[in-house]
Amino acid sequence: MSLFSRAARNVLRSRVRTIGVALALGIALSAFLILSQINYGVSENVASARAAVADLVTVQSANSSGFDASSRLPNDLLPKIAEVPFIVSVQRVLLETPGFTPGQGGGPGSGGMPANFTLYEGIDSTSAVSSFGGFGGGSGLTITAGSTLTSTDENRSVAIVGSTYASDHDVIPGSEISVNGSGMQVVGVFSSGSGFGGDSVILPYPAAAAAFAASGPNFITVTVSASADLDSVVSQLRTVLGSGVSVTAASQNSGGAFGSAVDSILSSTQFESYAALGIGAAVMVVVMALLTAQRTREIGLLKAIGFGNGKILGQLLTEGLLLSAIGLPVALVATVALGPTVAQYVATSSSSSGAGPGGRHFFGNFASRLVGGVSFALTPEILLLGAAVTIVFGFVGSAYPIARALRLRPAEAVRHE
Amino acid sequence: MSDAAGSVVIAEKVYREYAAQGDAEEVKALRNVSFRIPKGGRVAIKGESGSGKSTLLNLLGGLDLPSRGSIVVNGQDLTNLSERELARFRATTVGFVFQAFNLVPTLTARENVELPMEAVNTGAAEAKDRALALLEAVGMEERAAHRPNRMSGGEQQRVAIARALANRPALVLADEPTGNLDTKSRRAVMRLLTEVNEKEGTTLVVVTHNSYTAGYCDTTLRIHRGRIIGQVTNRRTSETTPDPEEEDDAAADAADAEEESTGSGRDERAPTSKGPGTGRKPTAGARKTDDDDDDDDDS
Ligand SMILES: Nc1ncnc2c1ncn2[C@@H]1O[C@H](COP(=O)(O)OP(=O)(O)OP(=O)(O)O)[C@@H](O)[C@H]1O
Numbered sequence: 001m002s003l004f005s006r007a008a009r010n011v012l013r014s015r016v017r018t019i020g021v022a023l024a025l026g027i028a029l030s031a032f033l034i035l036s037q038i039n040y041g042v043s044e045n046v047a048s049a050r051a052a053v054a055d056l057v058t059v060q061s062a063n064s065s066g067f068d069a070s071s072r073l074p075n076d077l078l079p080k081i082a083e084v085p086f087i088v089s090v091q092r093v094l095l096e097t098p099g100f101t102p103g104q105g106g107g108p109g110s111g112g113m114p115a116n117f118t119l120y121e122g123i124d125s126t127s128a129v130s131s132f133g134g135f136g137g138g139s140g141l142t143i144t145a146g147s148t149l150t151s152t153d154e155n156r157s158v159a160i161v162g163s164t165y166a167s168d169h170d171v172i173p174g175s176e177i178s179v180n181g182s183g184m185q186v187v188g189v190f191s192s193g194s195g196f197g198g199d200s201v202i203l204p205y206p207a208a209a210a211a212f213a214a215s216g217p218n219f220i221t222v223t224v225s226a227s228a229d230l231d232s233v234v235s236q237l238r239t240v241l242g243s244g245v246s247v248t249a250a251s252q253n254s255g256g257a258f259g260s261a262v263d264s265i266l267s268s269t270q271f272e273s274y275a276a277l278g279i280g281a282a283v284m285v286v287v288m289a290l291l292t293a294q295r296t297r298e299i300g301l302l303k304a305i306g307f308g309n310g311k312i313l314g315q316l317l318t319e320g321l322l323l324s325a326i327g328l329p330v331a332l333v334a335t336v337a338l339g340p341t342v343a344q345y346v347a348t349s350s351s352s353s354g355a356g357p358g359g360r361h362f363f364g365n366f367a368s369r370l371v372g373g374v375s376f377a378l379t380p381e382i383l384l385l386g387a388a389v390t391i392v393f394g395f396v397g398s399a400y401p402i403a404r405a406l407r408l409r410p411a412e413a414v415r416h417e
Numbered sequence: 418m419s420d421a422a423g424s425v426v427i428a429e430k431v432y433r434e435y436a437a438q439g440d441a442e443e444v445k446a447l448r449n450v451s452f453r454i455p456k457g458g459r460v461a462i463k464g465e466s467g468s469g470k471s472t473l474l475n476l477l478g479g480l481d482l483p484s485r486g487s488i489v490v491n492g493q494d495l496t497n498l499s500e501r502e503l504a505r506f507r508a509t510t511v512g513f514v515f516q517a518f519n520l521v522p523t524l525t526a527r528e529n530v531e532l533p534m535e536a537v538n539t540g541a542a543e544a545k546d547r548a549l550a551l552l553e554a555v556g557m558e559e560r561a562a563h564r565p566n567r568m569s570g571g572e573q574q575r576v577a578i579a580r581a582l583a584n585r586p587a588l589v590l591a592d593e594p595t596g597n598l599d600t601k602s603r604r605a606v607m608r609l610l611t612e613v614n615e616k617e618g619t620t621l622v623v624v625t626h627n628s629y630t631a632g633y634c635d636t637t638l639r640i641h642r643g644r645i646i647g648q649v650t651n652r653r654t655s656e657t658t659p660d661p662e663e664e665d666d667a668a669a670d671a672a673d674a675e676e677e678s679t680g681s682g683r684d685e686r687a688p689t690s691k692g693p694g695t696g697r698k699p700t701a702g703a704r705k706t707d708d709d710d711d712d713d714d715d716s
Pocket residue numbers: 412435436444445446464465466467468469470471472473
């Protein structure tokens with residue numbers, strides 16, 4: 001009769017308890033796995049988004065959110081920027097969000113925000129479409145119908161629209177839309193992954209500037225020849241452009257408004273994952289304490305017939321590890337099955353608390369895009385993490401019974417009542 | 418009087434005090450207890466409830482350590498052993514049989530008997546063979562795969578005896594092994610314990626309230642409020658001895674009375690002077706005599 005099978009028999013003695021422990025531990029452990037996977041995935045997504053804009057510098061009006069007409073830059077900055085060396089390209093971005101009034105009702109994103117609004121974006125170079133004005137990074141946009149904007153469209157009144165906009169307004173390629181009263185012909189419809197900017201219209205910069213009678217762009221995005229030159233370009237631009245204009249590396253720029261959504265996701269998932277760990281550990285401690293409490297005499301008897309402390313310790317530790325291992329399969333199944341749902345929930349709840357221009361509609365989608373890409377497959381990392389936590393749970397659960405058993409005097413334990 | 422070399426147990430000026438706890442005062446469970454038990458001896462420890470019998474037996478078995486004094490068993494001074502050495506001592510030198518809760522309830526009879534062998538890392542196959550042989554010896558071979566909850570009290574005690582013998586101990590210690598049993602089972606259990614003593618020369622110490630049980634032993638150590646108040650040589654109980662509980666409680670009292678009259682005195686700390694085989698004479702009859710000894714059978 002091996003120590004292992006004896007331990008297994010003790011742990012599995014009651015079917016009801018076994019099922020209860022499997023569920024409680026499984027849920028706590030899977031909550032931990034899901035939340036840490038979200039945390040890890042979001043950090044990764046943010047890091048890759050930042051890497052994608054590692055050679056970009058954003059120029060915008062100081063003290064502004066950059067999202068409204070009052071944040072426009074003067075038009076005469078372009079020649080000044082052109083003087084700075086190591087710059088490969090310069091791209092103006094005009095943003096217009098009719099119906100969105102910053103600074104009212106407690107600030108953007110909090111109150112007084114229309115449930116729906118359309119973001120109009122005028123850009124210089126159609127190649128930048130994919131980077132969506134330098135935000136979000138990566139290749140967010142895919143043309144799903146028609147074609148994208150090309151360099152020949154630069155001086156035409158054309159547009160591509162997001163899929164949300166297209167379905168809301170019954171628009172297909174070839175349709176004519178009105179942008180602030182100016183007619184634009186839709187040449188394509190794009191999808192933006194999980195919906196970030198789905199309700200938006202992208203136009204060539206001149207057409208957008210004319211339609212909104214804009215004095216200048218909201219942003220100027222400068223591409224540097226190599227990311228090694230970034231710092232020097234930033235400092236030279238600051239000198240050339242003077243105060244009133246803020247110059248930041250785009251990878252840092254995504255801190256501000258976007259960062260708050262990211263921070264909110266990261267900090268809440270981290271806190272909640274630790275809470276899940278604590279709950280799992282508490283389940284272990286309680287169940288192991290119950291499991292060994294009625295067995296004080298049995299353990300004393302083992303000592304009385306010659307089991308040394310080492311053997312008793314080995315048995316209780318084996319029991320703790322077996323008990324905690326009961327939860328692992330449940331946890332892994334629950335992680336794969338429930339991960340995406342939990343991720344979506346986290347995205348929604350973090351975007352309602354994470355304020356920022358565009359509020360829930362705009363940044364909610366941003367958050368779900370960050371979280372949406374997180375995978376919950378049974379990767380070696382998840383298996384390892386699950387196994388590691390299981391082992392830690394096993395140790396935590398057996399610590400108290402072991403401490404008790406070591407102090408137990410066999411003469412006390414075998415004393416009959 | 419046997420010399421130190423011939424003694425399996427040598428207790429010298431043993432004290433055991435339980436420290437005061439809260440309102441509870443200090444308990445002097447054993448006071449200045451000295452005695453010897455020769456190899457192969459059969460000794461009963463008798464005394465009223467709370468007199469210190471279990472305390473003494475636990476000290477002999479290394480389950481507990483004296484507050485003062487020394488206990489040497491099989492040449493080992495228990496007060497000098499480390500925790501680990503004590504565990505090994507318990508596994509190899511002594512075999513314990515308790516009154517209650519002897520067996521691990523989740524394990525079968527065979528697995529229970531294997532436990533002490535596992536404690537000293539005996540190989541699984543060897544342990545299994547020996548366990549089955551021991552179960553056969555106690556007449557429990559057919560119950561090898563049964564758990565304790567499917568056995569009677571007497572059957573459980575037989576399994577416990579098999580377990581106590583697993584590592585061929587020099588000393589078998591039994592704390593009221595028949596306390597919960599009926600007459601028939603009591604007889605079977607005592608017969609088993611004495612058989613081992615006779616065949617294997619294993620020294621046997623039995624704590625009991627019961628004169629009938631004590632009658633299986635050569636010598637009775639009487640203990641009163643933590644002191645040894647006397648030592649008597651018994652006429653052994655035989656198969657024809659009427660069980661006091663079954664027949665007539667007076668028989669037991671009578672047996673006790675005879676012990677007193679033939680007894681070797683009541684001097685404290687008197688070492689046992691007789692080996693096995695002394696005073697073997699069937700108890701004849703039942704003679705009711707007054708007895709100051711607390712001898713109720715089931716208290
Ligand atoms: N752990 C302990 N703490 C305090 N007192 C104790 C402890 N163990 C035993 N005692 C006391 O020591 C004395 C001797 O107890 P012991 O169990 O040896 O008696 P006993 O002769 O075996 O009695 P019984 O026939 O009822 O089993 C008793 O007064 C008992 O209350």
